[in-house]
Amino acid sequence: MKFLLLSNVNVQPLVSALKPFEVVPGAYNSMLSELSIANSRASASEISHVISVFDSDSLMGDAFYGGGKPGQCDTFLDALEQFCSRHPEKIVVANSFCLSSSRWLSFADLTHADSIKCLEASLNQRLIAIAKEHSNLVVFDMELLFRRHGEDALISNAMWYAGRIRYTARMFELLSASIRGALAAHAQQSRKVLILDLDNTLWGGVVGELGCHGIALGEDGTARCYRDFQRSLKALQRTGILLVIASKNNESDVDEVFERNSSMLLKREDFAAVCANWRPKVENISEVAQLLNLGTESFVFIDDNPVEREAIRKFMPEIAVPEFPDRVENLQTWFVREVVPVYFGKYAITTEDRAKTEQYRANMARKKLAQSFDLDGYLAELGIECDIRIDSGADLVRAAQMTQKTNQFNLTTRRYTVADLARFVESAEHAVLMLDYRDRFGDEGSVGLAILDLGQGQIDTFLASCRVIGRKVEDHLLDKAIQLCRGRGFSRIIGEYIPSRKNEIAASFYEDHGFKLVTRHPNGSITYEKAIDAEY
Amino acid sequence: MQNTKLQTAIEIVVKALDVPPDDIGPESSIENTPAWDSMGHMSVCLEFERRYGKALALENIIATASVRDLAAMIP
Incomplete structure (x- = not known):
């Protein structure tokens, strides 16, 4: 594997940020020529991946200042499309168009004919259309980085004027993480099963003590934190990840929550398996793995109890065990930012993925038969x-x-x-x-x-x-x-x-x-x- | 100049330029260090920013030309 790094600005720091991948930097501002010319370095057979990280403001040229059409952006998209189609054997990674927040038209930008916000949207629309057509093009959403970390922390004016480096050290780290994540998702390296605890994980409190209506799960305060967490779990399940419960509880108490607590967003049929008993979780998980015919190296374990997490890390080190957030209000954000992209990152979701839980449940019915x-x-x-x-x-x-x-x-x-x-x-x-x-x-x-x-x-x-x-x-x-x-x-x-x-x-x-x-x-x-x- | 600051500045330059530690000393500068070219200089500044979580001003980037200059900016 050898990466060629292309851009229209100076992105040299990405070479070391992407280690241990072997990354060759392209010449300064060579992105358009590398993608367009037939015998370019990007076309060489030793290059397996072309990483195209570009600065949208610069690529827009005068169009960013309201002066005409973004000719270079169109040239880039044409070249990208042709390159992807000429080289189906290469993976091409590109960021989405993402303009800085400088808006020369100020409040008029939203409605003016030269609105750059609208221009950005239409450029992205075309970029995404190319990605849909060419499965070797992997696009990652650069706007997410700016939304999450803020433009001031990611763009450096000093570096820009000193050496045509648009971004801060922090941004290069984030770009590297995005590229790695997108590549792993594209290579379908996601895990398959999420094992979940119940008390103080899917709801607040201990059901064995508080009863099925006493647990915190509902519309307000802490109760809503858990409900929103369940909502994200349901979304994950729809992408083809199997949810499994491993909880130390009386089975009848858990049954009652499923049957009687209408705030319980996740239903029994959303889980591929429910293990509510007093046996060690390691045993329950091994049994579930056999029943599902899946290796535990594709499992992730979420539990608020550090003792349980430690036990899994010790006895089943192949299972991923993320730390649990300290504050319940961060439960959903933590899950969506730090668990899903890291362990369950997907680039394409197939029809099979959507029906996966149902299929595994049917399989267990067949096993019984x-x-x-x-x-x-x-x-x-x-x-x-x-x-x-x-x-x-x-x-x-x-x-x-x-x-x-x-x-x-x-x-x-x-x-x-x-x-x-x-x-x-x-x-x-x-x-x-x-x-x-x-x-x-x-x-x-x-x-x-x-x-x-x-x-x-x-x-x-x-x-x-x-x-x-x-x-x-x-x-x-x-x-x-x-x-x-x-x-x-x-x-x-x-x-x-x-x-x-x-x-x-x-x-x-x-x-x-x-x-x-x-x-x-x-x-x-x-x-x-x-x-x-x-x-x- | 404090020795610890000089030592830290040397570490920053060694890491940024990816050169053997012995190649950089307190008297190293853009003038006498081949790997410390214009691109290398940007790496040095970025490594400084990464380590201290603080952005350098354009004037500092341009004025800094040696290990001693860099050490002087260490908080």
């Missing part, structure tokens, strides 16, 4: 329907997400970006197969993915979400893969298993499906082959 049926009877009872799409452009984000996140039933664990997937979909030598699943308990959405190398008759990637493992849906996907290879005239199909720390569950997949072992490589990976003549 599984206890009373034999496998085939159980599968028949489920009424499974699978649907496979080939090379659909609409699946790119979800497909990339699956290669990044699926660890268990993943034969080769190759991680791909949206840009990689776009290449596979467009190439005649590759096929991307996406499997949708539904049964009588619900719609799981896209849960199986195969990427075929049709030049070699080889399965490059084969994975299924852990939510559907054990329901033979992978068989449907394999049948389709074989069919496509046969269609290309191959008389055999090649499969590959690359062992990882987590994909043991998939180790015997090819042998179970009639493949023969061909080569066992020194690095542990195994190549398999299966004849696929017409009789198959």
